Amino acid sequence: MIQQSSRAIGIIGPGRAGVGLALALAQAGYSVFIHGRKKKHVPAPLKLTVGDGGTPPPWIGDTDVVILTVRDDAITPLAESLAQARAIAERHVVLHLSGSQGQEALGPLVTSRAALGSLHPLQTIVEPELAPARLQGAWAAVEGMPRAVAAGERIAQELGMRPFRIATKAKPIYHAGAVFASNYLVVVEAVAQRLLRHAGLSDADAWAALRPLVEGTFENLTRHEPREALTGPVVRGDTATIVRHLQSLAVDDAKLYRALGRAALELTQKQGMDVKTAETVADALATDLPPVLRKSGQVGP
Numbered sequence: 001m002i003q004q005s006s007r008a009i010g011i012i013g014p015g016r017a018g019v020g021l022a023l024a025l026a027q028a029g030y031s032v033f034i035h036g037r038k039k040k041h042v043p044a045p046l047k048l049t050v051g052d053g054g055t056p057p058p059w060i061g062d063t064d065v066v067i068l069t070v071r072d073d074a075i076t077p078l079a080e081s082l083a084q085a086r087a088i089a090e091r092h093v094v095l096h097l098s099g100s101q102g103q104e105a106l107g108p109l110v111t112s113r114a115a116l117g118s119l120h121p122l123q124t125i126v127e128p129e130l131a132p133a134r135l136q137g138a139w140a141a142v143e144g145m146p147r148a149v150a151a152g153e154r155i156a157q158e159l160g161m162r163p164f165r166i167a168t169k170a171k172p173i174y175h176a177g178a179v180f181a182s183n184y185l186v187v188v189e190a191v192a193q194r195l196l197r198h199a200g201l202s203d204a205d206a207w208a209a210l211r212p213l214v215e216g217t218f219e220n221l222t223r224h225e226p227r228e229a230l231t232g233p234v235v236r237g238d239t240a241t242i243v244r245h246l247q248s249l250a251v252d253d254a255k256l257y258r259a260l261g262r263a264a265l266e267l268t269q270k271q272g273m274d275v276k277t278a279e280t281v282a283d284a285l286a287t288d289l290p291p292v293l294r295k296s297g298q299v300g301p
């Protein structure tokens with residue numbers, strides 16, 4: 001018999017985030033149930049229940065909070081199958097973890113009168129075993145119906161996260177920001193590694209050579225906001241260097257360099273670069289001058 005408790009939380013989707021969150025909840029003293037479609041190993045003390053996608057987990061009636069930790073595109077179909085099985089009742093809080101969607105992803109469950117919402121840890125989870133420590137100090141975007149928001153905030157706080165509320169319609173742009181901060185940062189490092197390989201270094205040496213630079217950059221970012229931590233040819237107005245870079249790059253890399261260079265120019269203008277220098281840099285990047293909000297609130301130049 002499954003023990004019922006207000007501190008019982010059920011998780012559906014035993015992937016990286018689901019298992020990581022389940023471990024963190026278990027360490028915080030929750031009774032955690034976790035359910036998947038296939039048998040797989042989950043770390044102790046978790047015990048996985050398994051059933052086909054159309055059948056609700058056996059413990060669904062023994063929890064008040066259910067968190068759907070499937071990939072973003074599977075949230076609504078899973079909500080639909082839970083609705084069809086009448087598995088969710090009014091007393092339930094149902095949350096999902098997607099960064100880009102809100103309570104609308106749980107639309108099929110509206111008629112259950114359960115409280116619907118989302119809890120998005122602003123953290124990257126690759127190895128679930130590291131999640132309990134990684135979630136400590138991470139911010140978490142909470143959105144949804146009032147009872148869902150209250151539950152999401154309580155859970156986030158108990159895991160050492162810092163919850164903050166976000167409007168449903170703001171989730172896509174918020175999550176695009178998170179993708180830049182994490183995923184595309186990794187992509188940019190991979191591009192840098194490839195360019196050093198073209199310069200004659202092995203893959204391994206290229207990354208070994210770049211790592212201290214990356215770590216130094218991160219160190220700067222821990223002490224300063226991005227606009228203060230930016231260095232390089234755009235900030236210096238070194239247009240000949242920019243032109244040399246662009247001449248050395250293949251078409252796709254040059255496009256990326258120009259797009260990021262334009263964003264760097266915008267940042268630099270906000271830090272006070274004069275319009276004449278900014279125009280020369282824009283010419284070197286073969287881009288137009290970004291519109292910049294001046295301190296006066298006017299768009300310049």
Ligand SMILES: NC(=O)c1ccc[n+]([C@@H]2O[C@H](COP(=O)([O-])OP(=O)(O)OC[C@H]3O[C@@H](n4cnc5c(N)ncnc54)[C@H](OP(=O)(O)O)[C@@H]3O)[C@@H](O)[C@H]2O)c1
Nearest residue numbers: 013014015016017036037053069070071072097098124125
């Ligand atoms: N990982 C992160 O860093 C992170 C951070 C913040 C938020 N999130 C969010 O967390 C959610 C999950 O992401 P993830 O990275 O953990 O993805 P993932 O590793 O691909 O895990 C998804 C899991 O859900 C299972 N699943 C899919 N459909 C299911 C169903 N109908 N019933 C039961 N299990 C089902 C999958 O198993 P099978 O398909 O093998 O059955 C898989 O184990 C996403 O909404 C994501 O945006 C992730």
